Amino acid sequence: MTDVGPIQRFYDRWAGPYDLIGNAPPVRGWRRRAVDALDLAGGETVVEMGCGTGANLPLLRERVGPSGQVIGLDLTSGMLDYARERIERGGWENVHLVHGDATAPPIDGDVDAVFASFVVGMFDDPDAVVEEWLRLLGGAGRIALLDAGPSDRPAAIPLNAVFRAFTRLTAPASRTTPASPAIELGRRVRTAHSEVERLAKESNRVAFGFGFLRLTAGRLA
Ligand SMILES: C[S@@+](CC[C@H](N)C(=O)[O-])C[C@H]1O[C@@H](n2cnc3c(N)ncnc32)[C@H](O)[C@@H]1O
Structure with a gap:
Protein backbone atom coordinates (compact mmCIF):
# COMPACT_ATOMS: atom_id res chain seq x y z
CA MET A 1 0.00 0.00 0.00
CA THR A 2 1.30 3.49 -0.87
CA ASP A 3 2.48 5.56 2.10
CA VAL A 4 0.62 8.83 1.44
CA GLY A 5 2.23 10.92 4.25
CA PRO A 6 5.30 12.01 2.20
CA ILE A 7 3.08 12.79 -0.80
CA GLN A 8 0.81 15.05 1.27
CA ARG A 9 3.72 16.83 2.95
CA PHE A 10 5.48 17.38 -0.38
CA TYR A 11 2.45 18.79 -2.21
CA ASP A 12 1.30 20.84 0.80
CA ARG A 13 4.69 22.53 0.75
CA TRP A 14 5.02 23.03 -3.00
CA ALA A 15 1.40 23.74 -3.98
CA GLY A 16 2.13 27.37 -4.97
CA PRO A 17 5.06 26.72 -7.36
CA TYR A 18 3.28 23.61 -8.68
CA ASP A 19 0.23 25.70 -9.58
CA LEU A 20 2.40 28.17 -11.51
CA ILE A 21 4.24 25.49 -13.50
CA GLY A 22 1.11 23.41 -13.99
CA ASN A 23 -0.66 26.34 -15.65
CA ALA A 24 2.18 27.44 -17.95
CA PRO A 25 1.02 27.72 -21.59
CA PRO A 26 2.69 24.52 -22.94
CA VAL A 27 1.28 22.47 -20.04
CA ARG A 28 -2.18 23.93 -20.68
CA GLY A 29 -1.88 22.68 -24.28
CA TRP A 30 -1.10 19.12 -23.06
CA ARG A 31 -4.04 19.28 -20.68
CA ARG A 32 -6.42 20.39 -23.43
CA ARG A 33 -5.27 17.54 -25.65
CA ALA A 34 -5.85 15.00 -22.84
CA VAL A 35 -9.29 16.37 -21.96
CA ASP A 36 -10.27 16.28 -25.66
CA ALA A 37 -9.35 12.57 -25.72
CA LEU A 38 -11.99 11.93 -23.06
CA ASP A 39 -14.69 12.90 -25.57
CA LEU A 40 -17.05 14.38 -22.95
CA ALA A 41 -20.60 15.44 -23.81
CA GLY A 42 -22.84 18.06 -22.22
CA GLY A 43 -24.61 16.87 -19.06
CA GLU A 44 -22.08 14.15 -18.18
CA THR A 45 -20.38 13.55 -14.82
CA VAL A 46 -16.58 13.39 -14.82
CA VAL A 47 -14.31 12.60 -11.88
CA GLU A 48 -10.75 13.89 -11.87
CA MET A 49 -8.50 11.73 -9.68
CA GLY A 50 -5.65 13.63 -8.00
CA CYS A 51 -6.97 16.98 -9.30
CA GLY A 52 -4.24 18.92 -7.49
CA THR A 53 -4.64 22.70 -7.77
CA GLY A 54 -7.47 22.29 -10.28
CA ALA A 55 -5.71 23.18 -13.53
CA ASN A 56 -7.90 20.76 -15.51
CA LEU A 57 -11.19 21.69 -13.85
CA PRO A 58 -12.08 24.59 -16.20
CA LEU A 59 -11.40 22.40 -19.24
CA LEU A 60 -13.52 19.55 -17.92
CA ARG A 61 -16.30 21.97 -16.97
CA GLU A 62 -16.25 23.55 -20.41
CA ARG A 63 -16.88 20.08 -21.94
CA VAL A 64 -19.70 18.90 -19.66
CA GLY A 65 -21.43 22.31 -19.73
CA PRO A 66 -23.67 23.84 -17.06
CA SER A 67 -25.84 20.71 -16.78
CA GLY A 68 -22.90 18.38 -16.17
CA GLN A 69 -20.91 17.73 -13.00
CA VAL A 70 -17.17 17.82 -12.36
CA ILE A 71 -15.76 16.19 -9.23
CA GLY A 72 -12.12 16.77 -8.30
CA LEU A 73 -10.59 14.38 -5.76
CA ASP A 74 -7.26 14.83 -4.02
CA LEU A 75 -5.67 13.92 -0.71
CA THR A 76 -3.57 17.07 -0.22
CA SER A 77 -5.40 19.98 1.46
CA GLY A 78 -2.83 22.55 0.27
CA MET A 79 -3.47 21.58 -3.38
CA LEU A 80 -7.24 21.54 -2.89
CA ASP A 81 -7.09 25.08 -1.43
CA TYR A 82 -5.88 26.36 -4.82
CA ALA A 83 -8.56 24.34 -6.61
CA ARG A 84 -11.23 25.76 -4.28
CA GLU A 85 -10.10 29.34 -4.95
CA ARG A 86 -10.25 28.66 -8.68
CA ILE A 87 -13.81 27.33 -8.37
CA GLU A 88 -14.92 30.28 -6.23
CA ARG A 89 -13.34 32.80 -8.61
CA GLY A 90 -15.14 31.16 -11.52
CA GLY A 91 -18.44 30.85 -9.61
CA TRP A 92 -18.74 27.24 -10.86
CA GLU A 93 -21.61 25.64 -8.99
CA ASN A 94 -21.27 22.31 -10.77
CA VAL A 95 -17.62 21.73 -9.82
CA HIS A 96 -17.13 19.91 -6.50
CA LEU A 97 -14.08 18.87 -4.52
CA VAL A 98 -13.59 15.74 -2.44
CA HIS A 99 -10.71 15.36 0.02
CA GLY A 100 -9.87 11.66 -0.21
CA ASP A 101 -7.70 8.86 -1.46
CA ALA A 102 -7.93 8.09 -5.16
CA THR A 103 -6.84 4.48 -4.57
CA ALA A 104 -10.23 3.91 -2.90
CA PRO A 105 -12.32 6.83 -4.20
CA PRO A 106 -15.19 7.77 -1.88
CA ILE A 107 -17.50 8.47 -4.84
CA ASP A 108 -21.08 7.21 -5.22
CA GLY A 109 -23.49 7.58 -8.07
CA ASP A 110 -23.22 7.49 -11.84
CA VAL A 111 -19.89 8.47 -13.33
CA ASP A 112 -19.47 8.83 -17.11
CA ALA A 113 -15.75 9.46 -17.24
CA VAL A 114 -12.57 9.39 -15.18
CA PHE A 115 -9.59 11.63 -15.84
CA ALA A 116 -6.12 11.71 -14.24
CA SER A 117 -3.05 13.70 -15.22
CA PHE A 118 0.40 13.16 -13.70
CA VAL A 119 -1.02 10.97 -10.93
CA VAL A 120 -0.69 7.23 -11.64
CA GLY A 121 3.09 7.41 -11.08
CA MET A 122 2.33 8.03 -7.38
CA ASP A 127 -2.87 -1.41 -12.28
CA ALA A 128 -5.05 -2.13 -9.21
CA VAL A 129 -5.92 1.58 -8.95
CA VAL A 130 -6.87 1.83 -12.63
CA GLU A 131 -9.06 -1.25 -12.20
CA GLU A 132 -10.76 0.46 -9.24
CA TRP A 133 -11.38 3.60 -11.33
CA LEU A 134 -12.88 1.56 -14.16
CA ARG A 135 -15.18 -0.14 -11.64
CA LEU A 136 -16.63 3.31 -10.84
CA LEU A 137 -17.72 3.55 -14.46
CA GLY A 138 -20.00 0.53 -13.99
CA GLY A 139 -19.16 -1.24 -17.24
CA ALA A 140 -19.53 1.80 -19.50
CA GLY A 141 -17.87 5.20 -19.83
CA ARG A 142 -14.42 6.54 -20.66
CA ILE A 143 -11.07 7.11 -19.04
CA ALA A 144 -8.07 9.21 -20.04
CA LEU A 145 -4.61 9.22 -18.44
CA LEU A 146 -1.91 11.79 -19.16
CA ASP A 147 1.57 11.15 -17.74
CA ALA A 148 5.22 11.94 -18.11
CA GLY A 149 7.95 9.29 -18.20
CA PRO A 150 11.42 8.73 -19.67
CA SER A 151 11.43 8.84 -23.47
CA ASP A 152 12.38 5.76 -25.49
CA ARG A 153 13.05 7.79 -28.65
CA PRO A 154 16.76 7.66 -29.64
CA ALA A 155 16.83 11.41 -30.37
CA ALA A 156 15.63 12.14 -26.81
CA ILE A 157 18.32 10.09 -25.02
CA PRO A 158 20.37 13.18 -23.98
CA LEU A 159 17.20 14.81 -22.62
CA ASN A 160 16.51 11.75 -20.46
CA ALA A 161 19.32 12.86 -18.15
CA VAL A 162 17.49 16.16 -17.63
CA PHE A 163 14.25 14.26 -17.09
CA ARG A 164 15.92 12.00 -14.50
CA ALA A 165 17.26 15.02 -12.60
CA PHE A 166 13.85 16.74 -12.73
CA THR A 167 12.11 13.59 -11.47
CA ARG A 168 14.57 13.20 -8.61
CA LEU A 169 13.97 16.82 -7.54
CA THR A 170 10.19 16.57 -7.76
CA ALA A 171 9.64 13.05 -6.34
CA PRO A 172 8.08 13.16 -2.86
CA ALA A 173 10.67 11.59 -0.52
CA SER A 174 9.50 8.36 1.04
CA ARG A 175 10.99 5.23 2.47
CA THR A 176 9.83 3.47 -0.72
CA THR A 177 11.55 5.96 -3.07
CA PRO A 178 13.64 3.78 -5.40
CA ALA A 179 17.22 4.40 -6.45
CA SER A 180 16.01 5.78 -9.77
CA PRO A 181 12.67 7.56 -9.37
CA ALA A 182 12.50 8.17 -13.15
CA ILE A 183 12.78 4.45 -13.99
CA GLU A 184 10.16 3.56 -11.39
CA LEU A 185 7.92 6.38 -12.65
CA GLY A 186 8.23 5.01 -16.19
CA ARG A 187 7.34 1.49 -14.99
CA ARG A 188 4.26 2.70 -13.11
CA VAL A 189 3.06 4.84 -16.01
CA ARG A 190 3.48 1.95 -18.49
CA THR A 191 1.66 -0.40 -16.12
CA ALA A 192 -1.30 1.96 -15.66
CA HIS A 193 -1.65 2.78 -19.34
CA SER A 194 -1.38 -0.90 -20.32
CA GLU A 195 -4.13 -1.70 -17.83
CA VAL A 196 -6.45 0.75 -19.59
CA GLU A 197 -5.62 -0.93 -22.90
CA ARG A 198 -6.19 -4.39 -21.41
CA LEU A 199 -9.58 -3.62 -19.89
CA ALA A 200 -11.10 -1.13 -22.34
CA LYS A 201 -13.12 -2.24 -25.33
CA GLU A 202 -11.43 0.43 -27.43
CA SER A 203 -8.34 2.42 -26.57
CA ASN A 204 -5.87 4.80 -28.10
CA ARG A 205 -2.35 5.57 -26.86
CA VAL A 206 -0.19 8.42 -28.14
CA ALA A 207 3.22 9.73 -27.13
CA PHE A 208 4.20 13.34 -27.75
CA GLY A 209 6.60 15.99 -26.42
CA PHE A 210 9.67 14.05 -27.73
CA GLY A 211 8.16 10.88 -26.24
CA PHE A 212 8.14 12.20 -22.66
CA LEU A 213 4.36 12.49 -22.49
CA ARG A 214 1.91 9.59 -22.81
CA LEU A 215 -1.80 9.91 -23.26
CA THR A 216 -4.04 6.84 -23.21
CA ALA A 217 -7.79 7.05 -23.61
CA GLY A 218 -10.13 4.09 -23.30
CA ARG A 219 -13.82 3.38 -23.71
CA LEU A 220 -15.41 0.52 -21.79
CA ALA A 221 -18.48 -0.13 -23.95
C1 LIG B 1 1.80 15.77 -9.88
S1 LIG B 1 0.36 16.29 -9.02
C2 LIG B 1 -0.83 16.35 -10.36
C3 LIG B 1 -1.97 17.27 -10.06
C4 LIG B 1 -2.97 17.45 -11.21
N1 LIG B 1 -3.53 16.20 -11.63
C5 LIG B 1 -2.31 18.13 -12.38
O1 LIG B 1 -2.35 17.60 -13.48
O2 LIG B 1 -1.80 19.23 -12.18
C6 LIG B 1 -0.12 14.82 -8.20
C7 LIG B 1 -1.36 15.01 -7.34
O3 LIG B 1 -1.85 13.73 -6.98
C8 LIG B 1 -2.30 13.80 -5.65
N2 LIG B 1 -2.30 12.44 -5.11
C9 LIG B 1 -1.24 11.61 -4.97
N3 LIG B 1 -1.65 10.43 -4.46
C10 LIG B 1 -3.00 10.54 -4.28
C11 LIG B 1 -3.99 9.67 -3.77
N4 LIG B 1 -3.71 8.43 -3.34
N5 LIG B 1 -5.27 10.09 -3.73
C12 LIG B 1 -5.59 11.34 -4.16
N6 LIG B 1 -4.69 12.22 -4.64
C13 LIG B 1 -3.41 11.82 -4.70
C14 LIG B 1 -1.32 14.75 -4.96
O4 LIG B 1 -1.86 15.27 -3.77
C15 LIG B 1 -1.13 15.79 -6.06
O5 LIG B 1 -2.08 16.81 -5.93
Missing part, protein backbone atom coordinates in the same frame (compact mmCIF):
# COMPACT_ATOMS: atom_id res chain seq x y z
CA PHE A 123 0.84 4.58 -6.81
CA ASP A 124 2.72 1.43 -5.80
CA ASP A 125 0.06 -0.67 -7.59
CA PRO A 126 -1.10 1.47 -10.50
